[in-house]
Amino acid sequence: MKLRSLAIPYVGWMAVFVIAPVLIVLGYALTDAAGGLTLANFQKMGEYTAVFSRSFLLAAISTALCLLIGYPAAYLLSREKPRVQRIMLMLIMLPMWMNFLLRTYAWMSILENTGLLNRLLSFLGLPTLNIINTPGAVVIGMVYNFLPFMILPIYSVIVKIDNSLIEAAQDLGAGTASVFRKVIFPLSLPGVLSGITMVFVPAVSTFVISQLLGGGANILLGDLIEMQFLGSAYNPHLGSAIALVMMVIVMLCMWLMNKFGAGEEQAVML
């Protein structure tokens, strides 16, 4: 008996629970309720262009904001002493262990019209804001939930940059700004790419954040899929077609990332 045969049970498991489901989704997407082969499900997606564009727009804005906040945070974090780094890293990861539905729900209490933010604003004599149930609230929820997924991969790449490269650049006369622009930033690109993927994929597919913070008016792709399976508009064929499109998007992201040399293990393990 050889050690490699230890993988056989899992290969069987993958065939049933990883590959078969993907094939079933493919099958549903290409058939109608009567079982005939059709492309109608993909045509029907045309009716939901508004949902597609809203999802992509909101996910893209959230990803950009996460990058704008997350990159400096990751960089500053990597300049701290190891002890401080360890504590701060833990503090960044810790919120992920509080149920994310509840954390999102807590934002509802903050952003509501009579919520804490508006109370604070009126206490300070400032005009109140109407944020809840707008796309802005959805973006806040996304940035809040997915920011750690941007900080962690960028940090893990920056922290591994060989210090002698930076010293060499400094010896050759580069100032702080050009060290960053010519050494640190290019070397951190794999982390940036995996951060973008790790934020964009869940953001474009979420349905909880849009339901809680966006009200009924800001339906996203995730809501659309959910409605086809468990909600009011039961149609697993259409739902599978949308899920298939989402799979293709994810694969494109992965392909882009591999092309620029970020390993998949890096992308997943922080």
Add this chain to the structure above:
Amino acid sequence: MRKKRRFSSRLFMGLIFVFLYAPIALLIIFSFNSSKSRTVWSGFTLEWYRQLFHDSTIMSSLTTTLSVSVLAAVIATVAGTFAAIGFYNMRRRWQNPLLAVSNIPVINADIVTGVSLCLLFVSLGSLLKFDLGFGTLLIAHVTFNIPYVILSVMPKLRQLDRNLVDAAQDLGCTWMQAFYKVIIPEILPGIINGMMIAFTMSIDDFVISYFTAGSKVQTLSMTIYAMTRKRISPKINAVSTLLFVFVLTMLLIINIREARQEKQLRLKNRTIK
């Protein structure tokens, strides 16, 4: 100048932590609020913690969440460790495509994994006459947990010196003994790490459970989701606070242990030099 830069850097990080922790602090504070309001403070009470233990919906969903998470983490750790060792001993030509397939549930959006498993269980269920329930929920969790275990065991295997296994066998170990006495102890940190990741992934999951648990079984996340459609009871704040404190304690213990191990390692290295 340097001091000023350091100050602004700390200020920036501080603001991020305020952003990350404000909702959590709010949840914890209002678990002690004596009225049901989520925004108005009306006095301190432990009433919700007391009521929590008499609420059968919350307690049964908490039991479901904990038992699924523990079972799925243990099963996935065993299966994932075996799978990783198997993969590691394969040729690259086989290893790479298999690892890529194994990562599908990790890279796919949760909702896609959820609906695809849902479709599988529904069609298998009508074929083999079973309903969605605890069994399908557990299978789904094991399926998305295994890749995380593999991803954390694999790097440890790559660090393993292959000669060690050969040496053990030369000295008369059967391959079973070589497995238990050489390989497992060497990769143990990766296995434990993988189990922790799997456990937390399971506990935090909502989307995949939502699509695979059917209508009879509810995890804590599903109960919370059902409540958000109406009104959340402060009891939920209380149970989340307890879970949060539990995780915080676990993390502190792990971190202190790691710090201590690193210190010992450093001391050892110094004495060798």
